[in-house]
Amino acid sequence: xxxxxxxxxxxxxxxxxxxxxxxxxxxxxxxxxxxxxxxxxxxxxxxxxxxxxxxxxxxxxxxxxxxxxxxxxxxxxxxxxxxxxxxxxxxxxxxxxxxxxxxxxxxxxxxxxxxxxxxxxxxxxxxxxxxxxxxxxxxxxxxxxxxxxxxxxxxxxxxxxxxxxxxxxxxxxxxxxxxxxxxxxxxxxxxxxxxxxxxxxxxxxxxxxxxxxxxxxxxxxxxxxxxxxxxxxxxxxxxxxxxxxxxxxxxxxxxxxxxxxxxxxxxxxxxxxxxxxxxxxxxxxxxxxxxxxxxxxxxxxxxxxxxxx
Amino acid sequence: xxxxxxxxxxxxxxxxxxxxxxxxxxxxxxxxxxxxxxxxxxxxxxxxxxxxxxxxxxxxxxxxxxxxxxxxxxxxxxxxxxxxxxxxxxxxxxxxxxxxxxxxxxxxxxxxxxxxxxxxxxxxxxxxxxxxxxxxxxxxxxxxxxxxxxxxxxxxxxxxxxxxxxxxxxxxxxxxxxxxxxxxxxxxxxxxxxxxxxxxxxxxxxxxxxxxxxxxxxxxxxxxxxxxxxxxxxxxxxxxxxxxxxxxxxxxxxxxxxxxxxxxxxxxxxxxxxxxxxxxxxxxxxxxxxxxxxxxxxxxxxxxxxxxxxxxxxxxxxxxxxxxxxxxxxxxxxxxxxxx
Numbered sequence: 165x166x167x168x169x170x171x172x173x174x175x176x177x178x179x180x181x182x183x184x185x186x187x188x189x190x191x192x193x194x195x196x197x198x199x200x201x202x203x204x205x206x207x208x209x210x211x212x213x214x215x216x217x218x219x220x221x222x223x224x225x226x227x228x229x230x231x232x233x234x235x236x237x238x239x240x241x242x243x244x245x246x247x248x249x250x251x252x253x254x255x256x257x258x259x260x261x262x263x264x265x266x267x268x269x270x271x272x273x274x275x276x277x278x279x280x281x282x283x284x285x286x287x288x289x290x291x292x293x294x295x296x297x298x299x300x301x302x303x304x305x306x307x308x309x310x311x312x313x314x315x316x317x318x319x320x321x322x323x324x325x326x327x328x329x330x331x332x333x334x335x336x337x338x339x340x341x342x343x344x345x346x347x348x349x350x351x352x353x354x355x356x357x358x359x360x361x362x363x364x365x366x367x368x369x370x371x372x373x374x375x376x377x378x379x380x381x382x383x384x385x386x387x388x389x390x391x392x393x394x395x396x397x398x399x400x401x402x403x404x405x406x407x408x409x410x411x412x413x414x415x416x417x418x419x420x421x422x423x424x425x426x427x428x429x430x431x432x433x434x435x436x437x438x439x440x441x442x443x444x445x446x447x448x449x450x451x452x453x454x455x456x457x458x459x460x461x462x463x464x465x466x467x468x469x470x471x472x473x
Numbered sequence: 474x475x476x477x478x479x480x481x482x483x484x485x486x487x488x489x490x491x492x493x494x495x496x497x498x499x500x501x502x503x504x505x506x507x508x509x510x511x512x513x514x515x516x517x518x519x520x521x522x523x524x525x526x527x528x529x530x531x532x533x534x535x536x537x538x539x540x541x542x543x544x545x546x547x548x549x550x551x552x553x554x555x556x557x558x559x560x561x562x563x564x565x566x567x568x569x570x571x572x573x574x575x576x577x578x579x580x581x582x583x584x585x586x587x588x589x590x591x592x593x594x595x596x597x598x599x600x601x602x603x604x605x606x607x608x609x610x611x612x613x614x615x616x617x618x619x620x621x622x623x624x625x626x627x628x629x630x631x632x633x634x635x636x637x638x639x640x641x642x643x644x645x646x647x648x649x650x651x652x653x654x655x656x657x658x659x660x661x662x663x664x665x666x667x668x669x670x671x672x673x674x675x676x677x678x679x680x681x682x683x684x685x686x687x688x689x690x691x692x693x694x695x696x697x698x699x700x701x702x703x704x705x706x707x708x709x710x711x712x713x714x715x716x717x718x719x720x721x722x723x724x725x726x727x728x729x730x731x732x733x734x735x736x737x738x739x740x741x742x743x744x745x746x747x748x749x750x751x752x753x754x755x756x757x758x759x760x761x762x763x764x765x766x767x768x769x770x771x772x773x774x775x776x777x778x779x780x781x782x783x784x785x786x787x788x789x790x791x792x793x794x795x796x797x798x799x800x801x802x803x804x805x806x807x808x809x810x811x812x813x
Contacts, residue, residue, distance in 0.1 A: 311796065
């Protein structure tokens with residue numbers, strides 16, 4: 165939406181008509197100069213912001229000699245896929261192909277998204293549709309609980325999940341991530357559920373639809389945009405999570421998720437920057453593409469979630 | 474007229490269930506359970522069970538356990554069951570509060586937040602204001618670039634910045650060594666080690682990294698807030714010949730104040746909690762002088778020898794600090810009407 169342009173344009177048009185031709189054209193020149201400055205600033209900010217990501221991808225395609233060259237070049241002069249093939253064969257990290265860790269990350273993330281979405285939808289219906297005792301207490305509890313840092317709970321979680329035998333196990337991660345995603349998901353979703361008109365549900369109930377049918381046929385489709393927003397949130401939570409995976413997985417290499425794999429790889433030293441950047445690229449670029457695709461929903465949903473709570 | 478005619482049967486239909494209605498005579502178990510739930514208004518509680526169960530298991534119970542651990546000598550022998558757990562009173566707390574490393578790490582954490590929070594907010598707000606002024610395409614381009622920085626996973630971002638600031642082949646050292654001495658000082662930048670020299674150097678990199686990843690969120694939130702400011706206000710100010718800075722101070726800022734408050738508190742909490750990036754940038758377990766509170770806790774809990782009791786005491790102190798900040802966050806949210 166071009167909200168800025170027409171709004172600024174109108175009063176200036178009016179000022180120009182009153183002030184006469186000369187000052188009008190001067191105002192127009194000044195306005196154009198300002199627009200050029202703003203665009204230049206915008207361009208610089210965008211390029212500076214993009215540069216680190218560009219450098220990661222560029223390094224990933226450089227042969228070793230170019231990476232450690234005394235005169236680094238922006239683009240690889242002799243682009244190579246060697247770093248990627250070392251990462252895919254598992255030769256560079258010594259603990260397996262990057263696909264293994266990609267699969268682990270994807271499995272954990274998808275399971276988390278499904279569980280967190282389902283549980284938070286049920287809870288948000290309770291919060292948005294019913295008035296019950298402890299409703300406000302529950303909401304405030306969610307706000308507070310989402311703020312408890314993972315590094316404060318990790319000690320107890322480690323001891324508990326060790327006792328449950330779920331440490332070097334992707335299922336253990338799914339349990340923790342789903343629960344971590346719940347407070348914010350419920351908080352975000354309840355706003356969406358609240359906007360579904362109650363009349364629709366009542367009409368369906370009068371027509372003899374069961375609670376389950378109302379849920380499936382009316383509430384679910386209408387809350388879908390909200391579910392997309394919360395799914396994105398739980399997706400980030402699970403895909404990026406570091407401290408729990410680091411603590412739980414320990415030396416269980418075959419269960420590593422991508423962030424732990426990248427860190428392990430990096431911690432081994434030996435300055436394998438080509439393969440490390442190739443692995444980071446494979447870890448990062450899919451999310452970047454994903455975020456560009458869901459961009460429109462993302463901004464509204466996350467801001468609604470963040471600003472509202 | 475047609476309305477009333479149509480409404481009548483509906484009213485009548487809702488009335489009959491006074492006695493055992495003819496249609497529901499054989500009442501199957503499912504219907505009976507439904508009636509029970511409705512009579513006792515159990516539906517919301519049933520809907521809450523899965524979420525509440527998860528939160529209780531993974532967030533609330535461990536919090537309680539952390540409190541218990543902090544008064545115990547819980548370590549590796551207690552974890553394996555080789556030795557019984559003993560209550561040690563306040564020993565973990567006195568040990569913590571008399572450790573200079575603890576105070577050093579707390580100082581690092583506070584200073585880091587004190588620098589990064591304003592830097593992020595100012596950068597984010599400036600970009601947000603700029604986005605609001607740019608044309609549609611340019612605005613989308615800048616916002617897209619910012620989105621990519623924001624979406625980069627923290628682990629990848631930290632490894633990437635480690636590489637950019639690496640003494641061997643890192644781009645920043647190369648660039649600094651090319652600059653004239655009057656600009657960058659006489660340090661030998663060519664092999665400058667940012668991550669292991671000391672806390673100041675390591676956290677300079679961390680600051681750049683965190684500002685890079687978190688200004689987009691601020692910018693987009695500010696932009697969303699700006700869109701809600703009625704255009705007439707700006708028009709009126711323009712007609713009155715108000716300067717840009719005056720417009721910001723007297724129109725934009727007061728209207729966006731609630732958003733700023735929430736963003737400020739969120740940033741404080743996020744930057745206070747930072748773990749992943751500093752874990753990677755300082756090469757944990759590297760130089761102890763480079764620990765912030767999170768790294769210090771992690772080292773005490775899982776280092777050698779692991780002490781979950783000490784970790785618990787520290788986690789409790791940490792949680793209390795964060796919760797104090799959170800309470801102001803909750804109050805700010807409630808004042809905004811988030812609970813309705």
